[in-house]
Amino acid sequence: AGEPLVLGIETSCDETGVALVRGRELLVDTVASSMDEHARYGGIIPEVASRAHLEAMIPTLERTLGTADVDLSEVDAIAVTAGPGLVGPLTIGAAAAKALALALGKPLYGVNHVIGHAAVDELVHGAFPERVMALVVSGGHSSLLLVDDVATAVTELGSTLDDAAGEAFDKVGRLLGLPYPGGPHIDRLAREGDPTAIRFPRGLTARKDQEKHAYDFSFSGLKTAVARWVEARQDAGEEIPVHDVAASFAESVADVLTAKTIAACERHGVSTLVVGGGFSANSQLRDMAATRCAEAGIELRIPPIRYCTDNGAMIAALGSAVVRAGVAPSRLDIGVDSSMPL
Numbered sequence: 001a002g003e004p005l006v007l008g009i010e011t012s013c014d015e016t017g018v019a020l021v022r023g024r025e026l027l028v029d030t031v032a033s034s035m036d037e038h039a040r041y042g043g044i045i046p047e048v049a050s051r052a053h054l055e056a057m058i059p060t061l062e063r064t065l066g067t068a069d070v071d072l073s074e075v076d077a078i079a080v081t082a083g084p085g086l087v088g089p090l091t092i093g094a095a096a097a098k099a100l101a102l103a104l105g106k107p108l109y110g111v112n113h114v115i116g117h118a119a120v121d122e123l124v125h126g127a128f129p130e131r132v133m134a135l136v137v138s139g140g141h142s143s144l145l146l147v148d149d150v151a152t153a154v155t156e157l158g159s160t161l162d163d164a165a166g167e168a169f170d171k172v173g174r175l176l177g178l179p180y181p182g183g184p185h186i187d188r189l190a191r192e193g194d195p196t197a198i199r200f201p202r203g204l205t206a207r208k209d210q211e212k213h214a215y216d217f218s219f220s221g222l223k224t225a226v227a228r229w230v231e232a233r234q235d236a237g238e239e240i241p242v243h244d245v246a247a248s249f250a251e252s253v254a255d256v257l258t259a260k261t262i263a264a265c266e267r268h269g270v271s272t273l274v275v276g277g278g279f280s281a282n283s284q285l286r287d288m289a290a291t292r293c294a295e296a297g298i299e300l301r302i303p304p305i306r307y308c309t310d311n312g313a314m315i316a317a318l319g320s321a322v323v324r325a326g327v328a329p330s331r332l333d334i335g336v337d338s339s340m341p342l
């Protein structure tokens, strides 16, 4: 049936994702998460996540095949996240993918998780135009990618030098005494606050940083600024205006992310922007990106949130693109890479 049927497996963090994609059509996407277990510890424990992947892998695979009414023998290729991510969790996915490739005699493709966050949008909004910009923002990554061909030609223009956007939100959440992960809680508080109440710093936007770090991000200085601001009020025995702190903090993050991304689009003559990763749920980022893209004449594509958080569809989508591009399969002895470059 024409287009290859690709099975995608994702295990880089706390989600066990398995999906089937034919061409650019998503057949089924199944995700099992171990976040409930991690929330109790206030962060992701790699050993706990690895064990959860090991237990969830076959049931998630079986549910995916069952829902699609597909037999494993019909699968043409196996794609798996080879990095970046947590080594233990990545290893569980890679081991499962290798076992399937070996048993079925089908090619294995180890792919990059961050590029997957961009590739998944092709399943939702159709094939990419010739050149797109992708902003991938989550708890683990904040990267700006220039995509000439999602399978073969992706350039990282910039990334975070310290915390990822979601990670900064989670740290500020802890500071404000919010449950983990704090990102969605800050977002909720921010909606009732004044984003102009406090002028927090915009990382790496000063003239001296522009030359070297035009498209890089840094959020740890902002996090420290928020901590100092809050501590000073606490020491003075004043009440903390949490809504205004949340809104002003989120404003700084959204401002830097969108300003740098749009500058990169203009610099590289790109008129389509894809935003992916779990942080793309953030209200202020969405609003500001929509407004500024409209002003700049840039088409904004953001997949529904379930395809922005980690999932198997993003890996199957990228695997499918790689197969269609005629890229050679990976060897069965490939390793995983926690900080895999593009």
Ligand code: KG4
Pocket: 013, 137, 138, 139, 140, 141, 165, 166, 167, 169, 170, 181, 182, 183, 184, 187, 277, 278, 279, 281, 282, 283, 308, 309, 310
């Ligand atoms: O992609 P994702 O589910 O997992 C990672 O790969 O990290 O992203 C989760 C991250 C967490 O840091 C979470 O706090 C943040 O994204 N996040 C948000 C929002 N929703 C999720 N941060 C701010 N506002 C939100 N609405």
Ligand code: ZN
Pocket: 113, 117, 138, 140, 277, 278, 309, 310
């Ligand atoms: Zn991710």
